Amino acid sequence: MTTCPVPVAYRVTDRWDETHDTVTLRLEPAARWLAPFEAGQFAMVYAFGVGEIPVSVSSLPTVGHGLAHTVREVGAVSAALCRKRIGDTVGLRGPFGTGWGLEAARGRDVLVVAGGIGLAPLRPLVRHAVAAPEDYGRVNVLVGARSPGDLVSRVETRRWSTAYTGVTVDHPDPYWRGEIGLVTRLLDRAHFDPASTAAFVCGPEPMIRATARDLVHRGVPADRIRVSLERNMRCATGHCGHCQLGPVLLCRDGPVIGFDRAEPLMSTREL
Incomplete structure (x- = not known):
């Protein structure tokens, strides 16, 4: 392209x-x-x-x-x-950069986990999956945010009727009646077969790392967990090196990569 x-x-x-x-x-x-x-x-x-x-x-x-x-x-x-x-x-x-690669999820359960504004890049993927339920298994959308006021796409999220949608916040306001705590707590309520699931995760890096490791522990293969990483991208052509994460230039090789590739890089303090 x-x-x-x-x-x-x-x-x-x-x-x-x-x-x-x-x-x-x-x-x-x-x-x-x-x-x-x-x-x-x-x-x-x-x-x-x-x-x-x-x-x-x-x-x-x-x-x-x-x-x-x-x-x-x-x-x-x-x-x-x-x-x-x-x-x-x-x-x-x-x-x-790279896309989510939703075509690889065809016939599988789809699990989307978003933290804060991380739901925005996942929104086109979710829209496609809920609009074509015959192409995928069960669709799960799990969303976490710092507070109710930090949730994006609140109206649209309620319209994803063909998906199981769970929402949680870290710091509720007096009017919040939903879940409280880390987004990983919602995994127990989601409906997916770990052996036949394609997962897509976007949000703050600690949340990505914790979610992906939890999914691997549950049996989802690391190469079927796609994560979107952020760095300071300036040239967007792979020449300036500002977005380098180990051997990966995220503007060229990412931002979406498999967790099997991302996990050792995200675990290294200097990177």
Whole structure:
């Protein structure tokens, strides 16, 4: 697949607040489309005059709808993107990196585990799986967040009626009536056969590591646990080395890789 090395202008056609510091932008090309994205891949999203950051696609184009990217405000570029309004323009380079590879899950139980904003890159995968129940076994979506106010896609999550969906938070507010604790606690309530499951995990690295190790302990093969890792991606072409994790350049070889490959790298303190 050919990626675009220079930013292409995209216009914001819709936006909505996911949480107090997280925004989803729906984007349509001002002149031409980039090459098609796969769920799990990312774009370098450019705020003109400020800079660019890597953001995974959180919604693939459909009839009448463009790409969507979910951005959390953590720095100057992400803050500038979160301030964008309908009609504003951003730049996109991409697509970059590896996808989730949902086709390998065909005929298997699907287990999706997300921490915080990690649900956003998994959203296209879940949408596809729940829309085609005849292609997969049981679909489970487990979501964890720091607090109820940090949960993304709260309305859409309730619409995934063909999937078992579990949600938990670390710090409940007075109105929370759901589960409390780590997302791994929800694994006991999910419905999947470890020997015939494809798992997809995205979130903070400690959560990814704990979840994947728990799944391996339960009998899910490490090479069927796909994880999405984050590093400081600058060039997105595998040349600058800022996203290096041991021998892996995540902008080129990731961000989605098998846990069989990721586990020894995530276990090394210096990396």
